[in-house]
Amino acid sequence: MVELTLVGVRVELPANQPIVLLKERGGERFLPIWIGAFEATAIAFALQGIETARPMTHDLMKNILNEIGMTMEKVVISDLKDGTFYADITLAKDEEKFEISSRPSDAIALAVRMSVPIFSVEQVLSEASVFIQTDDEEEELERFRDFLKDVKPEDFV
Numbered sequence: 001m002v003e004l005t006l007v008g009v010r011v012e013l014p015a016n017q018p019i020v021l022l023k024e025r026g027g028e029r030f031l032p033i034w035i036g037a038f039e040a041t042a043i044a045f046a047l048q049g050i051e052t053a054r055p056m057t058h059d060l061m062k063n064i065l066n067e068i069g070m071t072m073e074k075v076v077i078s079d080l081k082d083g084t085f086y087a088d089i090t091l092a093k094d095e096e097k098f099e100i101s102s103r104p105s106d107a108i109a110l111a112v113r114m115s116v117p118i119f120s121v122e123q124v125l126s127e128a129s130v131f132i133q134t135d136d137e138e139e140e141l142e143r144f145r146d147f148l149k150d151v152k153p154e155d156f157v
Contacts, residue, residue, distance in 0.1 A: 001076060001119040004031065006108065009044045020108055022077075022118060029129035031077070031120060033085050039105035046112040058109040065114070069093060075107040077120040080128055 004022040007030070012019050018040030022031040035043075042058050055063060065072060070093045079086040087107040091098040102110075111118050 001121060002027070002125055004077070004118045004120055006043075006047070006112065006118060008047065009035075009040045011040075020105065022108075022120070024120075024125065024129070028131055029125055030132055031125060031129050033077075033104050035105035039103075039109055042109040043105070043112060046109060058106070058113055061110055062113045065091070072110065072114040072116050073097070074116050075102075075104075075111045075118045077104055077118070077124050079121070080124045085124070085128075 003025040005025050007021040007023050009018060009020050011017065012034070017034050018037055019032050019034050020040070020043060022033070023029070024031075042056055045052070045056070046058070052059070070091050073090040073092055076088045076090070077085060078088045085104045087102045087104040089100045089102050089107050089110065091100060108118060
């Protein structure tokens with residue numbers, strides 16, 4: 001498994017499709033995953049530390065896990081089939097571990113809230129990752145940072 005860092009969320013134009021961008025920790029590969037608007041908002045809000053008046057779905061999940069004494073250990077982007085990414089969430093309670101299948105967007109939104117690492121299996125990275133030239137990498141990362149500074153829920157509608 002390869003650990004990833006969450007670069008951010010942005011809307012890809014002209015399709016107006018939100019994507020989450022992950023980067024190989026200590027490497028040069030980036031993993032873009034197209035996601036839904038609600039999940040993009042959930043991830044962006046968590047990255048910015050925005051708290052809503054009422055808990056969003058992923059906040060609710062975090063609250064439930066905390067209340068029942070379950071910890072989240074990691075997220076793994078585990079497969080890519082016919083253009084669809086799959087993820088697994090590892091939860092633990094006492095000495096018992098649980099693997100829960102998830103959409104990557106939901107798993108990432110929860111991982112940000114629970115401060116747990118995100119990984120990918122090598123096969124997914126080999127198949128779906130992209131390389132961003134060193135000169136362009138900082139510009140691309142800056143565009144993600146700029147987007148995150150000004151994101152609003154209506155940007156995803």
